Amino acid sequence: MDRTQTLHIDRLRNLTYGLVCFGLIVVLALEGWQLYQSYRQAFFQARQAATNLTRATEAHVRDAIRQADTLLVGVVERSEWEGLERLNSSRMQTFLKRQVGVLPQLHGLFIYDRNGRWLVTDSGQIPANANNADREYFMYHREHDDPGVHIGRVITSRSTGELVIPVSRRINAADGSFAGVALATLKVAYFNDFYAQFRVSKEDAFTLTYYDGTILVRRPFVPDVIGTSIAQGQIFKDLLPLQDAGTALIESSIDGKERMYSFQRFGDFPLVAISGISAEAIRLPWWRQLIVAVVVLILIGLSTAAFARVLLQQISRSELADRELRNAHKALRKFSLEDALTGLANRRRLDDVLPQELGRVRRTRAPLGVIMLDIDYFKLYNDRYGHVAGDAAIQAVAGVLASYARRAEDLPARYGGEEMMLLLPGANEANSLEIAQGVRQAVFDLAREHQGSPLGIVTVSLGVAVAYPHQAENNDVAALIKQADTALYQAKSQGRNQACAYQAPDVTGARRST
Structure with a gap:
């Protein structure tokens, strides 16, 4: 081998090594960027999840207190009308007992006179010499003529020993002077049981506090923590003075564990x-992804180094890399078939599956039911409650729709925006209408607030179309979707919150609806 050829081979070898090193640097940079974005995305999703949990907690607590307060308003009005000295205790006790049986959050209902003596309880049992004049809520109402509701700190019930949250109102005499107190006690255990229903890790935390940081309820439940203050924690010290709601990655002042906290006044x-998602739980999937990425990068580096050392295998190894790239594209395409917000199939997958299902209609001679769903007045919902709440509403409806895809071949999909579809292979019109009605009712039963809707809650309209093997016009994707859309329009024109089936123009009679 002459010097020129040797130099050429050396240059080729150096060029190959240089290209390999450059390629490895690019791969490392791209993988590092992807891992960085994945890390940010994990915490972004955790912020959203924590915010949603906090909003659910806040709504649940507010509803529980409002129900109790509405009851107290009636008790106070009746007590002031009759006068505590002339109050029919037996009738009032019966009324209180019935209300405690209706509202699960209630521990008890009580009426005290101006001196703190027990007059009426829901249980009908009044301990000897019972007096609550030393309670904070009683002293508050005695010293303040505020007619509004008062929420106190957690206390231990003198009647049962349970931890309760006192909710009370002042009772006035005819001349406006202090006559007594009407009290509803809410069970701390009721809220703990509610938090326990959330599918979260054991390190996640939910806390309900007084405005000054005094803990009323906390999950995980630790009795010694109830009644203590977290006013010196970062949320109360640094964040709440500046904003009524927000999120922050901080360490707990109770157990020292780092969490993604969401708070709302x-x-x-x-x-x-306050809701907190464990930072460790947030990072764990990312750490697993990092380990896999490192292993993959090591393997790529070793294989690339071997490729660089064996110049004659360049073509074969290039083909291998190309094949691996195609497989990666296939895997990426597979992951791209799911809607990120709802977890349903996305439009791309729907466009792939629907022609296949129509082909199966022709092969198996079995019908194909298609349900098209649209959330009623969704633009008004977004305008009023914001896009975050709008996304949550779409997720809730998507969850209902997915729950009705009870067979492996059923496919729930997000069609676009607030529109969704459900493919039901083998379902005729009656089957499809029944399922559509079930979805409509299930969404209605969620009772999700929507003040922009005449019904006051989120509802959906649904259109049903069925492709039969003997109807050639139904075996076209565009025609079938148009039929479902026409039926959906009919449901909306009938006042929304309806499910209608498509009928061909030459068929007499009104369209069926439920």
Whole structure:
């Protein structure tokens, strides 16, 4: 081998090594960027999840207190009308007992006179010499003529020994002077049981506090923590003075564990709801992804180094890399078939599956039911509650739709925006209408607030179309979707919150609806 050829081979070898090193640097940079974005995305999703949990907690607590307060308003009005000295205790006790049986959050209902003596309880049992004049809520109402509701700190019930949250109102005499107190006690265990229903890790935390940081409820439940203050924690010390709601990655002042916290101050009650998702749980999937990425990068580096050392295998190894790239594209395409917000199939997958299902209609001679769903007045919902709440509403409806895809071949999909579809292979019109009605009712039963809707809650309209093997016009994707859309339009024109089936123009009679 002459010097020129040797130099050429050396240059080729150096060029190959240089290209390999450059390629490895690019791969490392891209993988590092992807891991960085994945890390940010994990915490972004955790912020959203924590915010949603806090909003759910705040709404649940507010509803529980409002129900109790509405009851107290009636008790106070009746007590002031009759006068405590002339109050029919037996009739009032019966009324209180019935209300405690209706509202699960209630521990008890009580009426005290101006001196703190027990007059009426829901249980009908009044301990000898029982007096609550030393309670904070009683002293508050005695010293303040505020007619509004008062929420106190957690206390231990003298009747049962349970931890309760006192909710009370002042009772006035005819001349406006202090006559007594009407009290509803809410069970701390009721809220703990509610938090326990969330599918979260054991390190996640939910806390309900007084405006000054005094803990009323906390999950995980630790009895010694109830009644203590977290006013010196970062949320109360640094964040709440600046904003009523927000998120922050901080360490807990209770157990020292780092969490992604979401907090929200109640607008009408002196309370703060806090939800925390464990930072360790947030990072764990990312760490696993990092380990896999490192292993993959090591393998790529070793294989690339071997490729660089064996120049004659360049073509074969290039083909291998190309094949691996195609497989990666296939895997990426597979992951791209799911809608990120709802977890349903996305439009791309729907466009792939629907022609296949129509082909199966022709092969198996079995019908194909298609349900098209649209959330009623969704633009008004977004305008009123914001896009985050709008996304949550779409997720809730998507969850209902997915729950009705009970067979492996059923396919729930997000068609676009607030529109969704459900493919039901083998379902005729009656089957499809029944399922559509079930979805409509299930969404209605969620009772999700929507003040922009005449019904006051989120509802959906659904259109049903069925492709039969003997109807050639139904075996076209565009025609079938148009039929479902026409039926959906009919449901909306009938006032929304309806499910209608498509009928061909030459068929007499009104369209069926439920």
